[in-house]
Amino acid sequence: MIVVTGATGNVGRPLVQALAAAGEQVTAVSRNVSATAVPEGVRPHQADLADPESLRPVLDGADALFLHDTGPNAYQLNPRDILDVAKSAGVGRVVLLSSQGVETRPESESHGGRMRAIEDAVRESGVEWTILRPGGFNSNAFAWAEPIRTQRTVFAPFGDVGLPTVDPDDIAEVAATALREKGHAGQSYVLTGPELNTPRAQAEALGAALGEPIRFVELTREEARAKLLQFIPEPVVDTTLAVLGEPKPEEQRISPDVEKVLGRAPRPFGEWAERNAAAFR
Numbered sequence: 006m007i008v009v010t011g012a013t014g015n016v017g018r019p020l021v022q023a024l025a026a027a028g029e030q031v032t033a034v035s036r037n038v039s040a041t042a043v044p045e046g047v048r049p050h051q052a053d054l055a056d057p058e059s060l061r062p063v064l065d066g067a068d069a070l071f072l073h074d075t076g077p078n079a080y081q082l083n084p085r086d087i088l089d090v091a092k093s094a095g096v097g098r099v100v101l102l103s104s105q106g107v108e109t110r111p112e113s114e115s116h117g118g119r120m121r122a123i124e125d126a127v128r129e130s131g132v133e134w135t136i137l138r139p140g141g142f143n144s145n146a147f148a149w150a151e152p153i154r155t156q157r158t159v160f161a162p163f164g165d166v167g168l169p170t171v172d173p174d175d176i177a178e179v180a181a182t183a184l185r186e187k188g189h190a191g192q193s194y195v196l197t198g199p200e201l202n203t204p205r206a207q208a209e210a211l212g213a214a215l216g217e218p219i220r221f222v223e224l225t226r227e228e229a230r231a232k233l234l235q236f237i238p239e240p241v242v243d244t245t246l247a248v249l250g251e252p253k254p255e256e257q258r259i260s261p262d263v264e265k266v267l268g269r270a271p272r273p274f275g276e277w278a279e280r281n282a283a284a285f286r
């Protein structure tokens with residue numbers, strides 16, 4: 006049995022599908038997951054990671070756990086309690102969805118420090134572990150869905166700054182491999198896409214997927230900051246803008262790790278855009 010937390014998210018959903026398709030017994034965990042949200046044969050289980058004991062019923066007897074932090078809610082998480090429950094329940098292997106920010110932005114609590122604490126808890130748990138450190142997700146482009154649907158326009162800052170954004174389905178496939186196969190224990194993988202994508206090029210790729218041109222309007226840093234502050238706390242906004250606007254060399258480096266694990270190159274942004282075009286129509 007493999008337990009997948011964050012099972013309805015950008016990574017968890019394709020991970021549950023991949024594991025079920027490979028014939029694994031899977032329990033899909035999130036606060037609101039239901040039978041209609043998971044493939045046939047997958048067991049849904051509602052639990053809140055802020056309450057580690059709510060995981061115990063599904064971790065008892067499980068072989069492996071995919072641990073997903075819960076974004077801004079993770080500030081309330083006590084990862085050591087989650088790992089204690091997993092260990093005492095007999096879980097033998099944990100794959101953690103972390104972030105490249107642990108290495109590249111250690112000074113930032115939101116991008117580095119928070120995930121570093123979860124990584125430390127995983128490494129010190131005594132359970133076999135693999136850590137996944139993705140860069141920015143292609144699915145962050147869902148933030149453009151509404152203006153693309155209504156105005157065929159992307160509004161974004163730093164139009165010509167490229168980052169090797171990664172397809173969440175590739176993260177899921179690497180996770181599925183690390184959960185099912187030997188040879189990944191004690192490894193930390195940096196997961197990126199195959200190329201640098203600028204926001205302007207991403208808008209073009211979405212236009213190609215829709216068969217209609219998408220206008221790109223470059224926001225100033227201050228305009229972008231004001232927009233983001235409506236949704237996320239100030240320190241998170243400032244680090245996000247630093248990554249998008251002045252990426253460090255290691256944030257622009259294309260990692261070999263997806264290919265190392267999967268034996269094929271990571272998928273380009275254009276493929277993600279085609280698969281997800283319906284969200285932008």
Ligand SMILES: NC(=O)c1ccc[n+]([C@@H]2O[C@H](COP(=O)([O-])OP(=O)(O)OC[C@H]3O[C@@H](n4cnc5c(N)ncnc54)[C@H](OP(=O)(O)O)[C@@H]3O)[C@@H](O)[C@H]2O)c1
Nearest residue numbers: 011012013014015016035036037053054075076104141142
């Ligand atoms: N986006 C990026 O560019 C990026 C880059 C690097 C790393 N990351 C990491 O990846 C994570 C985001 O992954 P994602 O895009 O797959 O997330 P997502 O699509 O936002 O999905 C979040 C999942 O977690 C569940 N969840 C949220 N709070 C929960 C709680 N308290 N207890 C149990 N389940 C909870 C949600 O379901 P319910 O609402 O039903 O609970 C959902 O299944 C972030 O946390 C971040 O640290 C992201």
